[in-house]
Amino acid sequence: MNRHYHSSREGQYALNVDPQKAEWKYVSFKVVNLRPGEKLEAETGSEEVVFVPLVGRGTLSFDGKSYELHRKDLFRNRPDIAYLPPKTSYTLEAIDALEIALGGAPAEGKLPARIIPHDKIVTAVRGGANSKRGVSTLADADELTERLTVYEIHTPSGNWSSFPPHRHDTRDNSSYHEETYYYRFQPEDGFAIQRIYTRDTDLDVAIPVQHGDVVLIHEGYHPVVKAPGTNAYYLNVLAGDVRKISAINDPHYDWITTNWEGNPIEIPPKG
Secondary structure (H helix, E strand, O other), X not given: OOOXXXXXXXXXXXXXXXXXXXXXXXXXXXXXXXXOOOEEEEEOOOEEEEEEEEEEEEEEEEOOEEEEEEEOOOOOOOOOEEEEOOOOEEEEEEOOOEEEEEEEEEOOOOOOOEXXXXXXXXXXXXXXXXXXXXXXXXXXXOOOOOOOEEEEEEEOOOOEEOOOOEEOEOHHHOOEEEEEEEEEEEXXXXXXXXXXXXXXXXXXXXXXXXXXXXXXXXXXXOOEEEOOOOEEEEEEEEEEOOOOOOOEEOOOOHHHHHOOOOOXXXXXXXX
């Protein structure tokens, strides 16, 4: 499968990855890019969809009502987000230039369409030392989605994320969950490196990622590190065979959870 897609405007989409293109079962991921006054009229089909504003301002209309979705600063503001169940028609219209991400997965339509306000989104700090990052839980509960789990991660310059490395690919009694990593950087010419590897197959790749790229994870451990001077945002959309994610850490690095400093050497060394 192709693991790495670059952002490039194709009509109203900067990215458009569906399960067929991704060669997996569940997750679809789109980034809609609308100019002021431009509209996108669509339908969710067989999927539940979570709408996450990235930058700009616009309206989302469904079920005869319209709601404003906006975000001024991806690195400083939490947004209101929207959830739409399957078979829901909607219209996105840009007031200012608008970029918005759509994460989808198959669902039965058990939950209602609604707006999830920013003050209901829980944020926390994970890790420590140079593995510290901020995690915003956009959707991770049975009452919010049927299958989707959605997180935003903010990682300071030079830090590692998704560390210790973990997997959710059925091996080692983990769950099967597909996952997208959609990247934005500050400054935009920053970059990160994402490694995807296993210890029981020959899979081991290191992917350089830039502003607007998406990386697809369906197996293996998948840590990521940001270049010095590069602050990073990424949007994780997950869906799998079961609702609850059971991830397993790489046992070679699990010790870091009890010692985030990692016994660093002194620079320059003594003696």
